[in-house]
Amino acid sequence: MGLMRSAFLAGSQSRWLRERAVKYRFVHKAVSRFMPGEDMAAALAAGSDLRGKGVGSVLTYLGENVKDLDEAAGVARHYLDILAREKEASLDAEISVKLTQLGLDLGPAACEANLTTLLERAAAGGTWVWIDMESSAYTVTTLDIFRRAKARFRNVGVCVQAYLRRTSKDLDSLIPLGGGLRLVKGAYREPPDLAFPRKSDVDANFAALAARLIGREGRQAGVRAIFGTHDPILIRRIEEMSRVESLKPADLEFQMLYGIRRDEQERLAAAGHRFRVLISYGDAWFPWYMRRLAERPANVLFVVKNVFTG
Numbered sequence: 001m002g003l004m005r006s007a008f009l010a011g012s013q014s015r016w017l018r019e020r021a022v023k024y025r026f027v028h029k030a031v032s033r034f035m036p037g038e039d040m041a042a043a044l045a046a047g048s049d050l051r052g053k054g055v056g057s058v059l060t061y062l063g064e065n066v067k068d069l070d071e072a073a074g075v076a077r078h079y080l081d082i083l084a085r086e087k088e089a090s091l092d093a094e095i096s097v098k099l100t101q102l103g104l105d106l107g108p109a110a111c112e113a114n115l116t117t118l119l120e121r122a123a124a125g126g127t128w129v130w131i132d133m134e135s136s137a138y139t140v141t142t143l144d145i146f147r148r149a150k151a152r153f154r155n156v157g158v159c160v161q162a163y164l165r166r167t168s169k170d171l172d173s174l175i176p177l178g179g180g181l182r183l184v185k186g187a188y189r190e191p192p193d194l195a196f197p198r199k200s201d202v203d204a205n206f207a208a209l210a211a212r213l214i215g216r217e218g219r220q221a222g223v224r225a226i227f228g229t230h231d232p233i234l235i236r237r238i239e240e241m242s243r244v245e246s247l248k249p250a251d252l253e254f255q256m257l258y259g260i261r262r263d264e265q266e267r268l269a270a271a272g273h274r275f276r277v278l279i280s281y282g283d284a285w286f287p288w289y290m291r292r293l294a295e296r297p298a299n300v301l302f303v304v305k306n307v308f309t310g
């Protein structure tokens with residue numbers, strides 16, 4: 001793992017750094033490149049802009065590792081509110097949740113109860129709930145909760161990470177369930193016995209897993225496969241694989257993060273693929289923003305630039 005990446009991922013867990021960084025206006029300005037704003041209204045406005053361009057969205061209220069059940073219940077209420085408002089505004093939005101924000105650290109029962117409330121409401125509104133994948137300490141529990149949710153609901157998907165050595169084996173049992181599977185590279189600091197340390201190995205694994213998801217194995221099981229990446233080389237490989245499988249452009253679905261690779265976002269939407277932008281918002285952005293810096297240390301230049309432009 002690169003030194004910079006490692007430093008940012010370590011920083012993402014530092015309370016000391018978080019308490020200081022969030023006080024600076026120039027940091028807020030730099031963060032705004034990846035986030036339309038801290039409140040629900042800003043996220044809905046961004047979703048509405050995208051809708052105007054024929055692009056759907058996935059909304060994520062930032063936060064993780066909540067330490068009390070009332071706070072977790074409050075997060076669930078926030079998501080219920082956003083589901084109601086996105087429906088009123090006909091936004092074509094789905095939601096993506098972190099289980100530790102719904103109370104997983106306090107035991108799976110409360111977290112699953114919160115998740116079930118969201119799944120029921122989303123099903124009634126004809127939309128989907130995605131479960132983010134957090135660090136490897138949560139992989140097994142997250143997949144268990146997804147499996148139980150999938151047994152009751154059709155409108156649920158989970159994220160799987162190509163950097164984890166275990167993911168290929170996990171797909172053996174996840175693909176036959178036929179739910180939603182969102183493949184990403186993976187954003188946390190993991191030891192080399194659990195995750196491929198070399199980017200080239202992560203990319204090769206991403207391509208191999210993508211081939212299973214869009215190949216006969218995934219299609220026959222009825223998997224809704226999402227490719228959550230901004231990597232133009234991988235995206236072209238996946239498009240090529242789909243042509244070999246004689247799929248139509250609309251059979252492929254991509255998602256990208258708000259503010260990243262807008263050129264590629266426009267190209268994918270214009271190519272006729274299904275495409276959504278994941279919009280994150282909220283005031284608990286510090287660890288999430290550190291992970292964005294870790295993905296591309298050159299983003300630090302934007303932070304530095306904002307020191308000088310006020």
Ligand SMILES: Cc1cc2nc3c(=O)[nH]c(=O)nc-3n(C[C@H](O)[C@H](O)[C@H](O)COP(=O)(O)OP(=O)(O)OC[C@H]3O[C@@H](n4cnc5c(N)ncnc54)[C@H](O)[C@@H]3O)c2cc1C
Pocket residue numbers: 131132133134159161184185186187188228229230231232255256257260261278291292293295296299
């Ligand atoms: C829809 C979606 C959902 C996700 N959900 C999860 C999740 O639940 N769990 C999880 O661990 N990870 C999640 N991620 C993050 C993911 O794991 C990667 O860390 C992130 O997408 C960067 O990897 P990449 O595939 O874009 O490839 P990279 O090789 O990192 O990047 C490819 C290119 O994309 C651009 N790029 C990538 N990141 C940035 C950035 N931060 N700033 C500017 N340009 C950038 C650059 O041009 C870069 O060259 C999600 C990503 C997406 C798109």
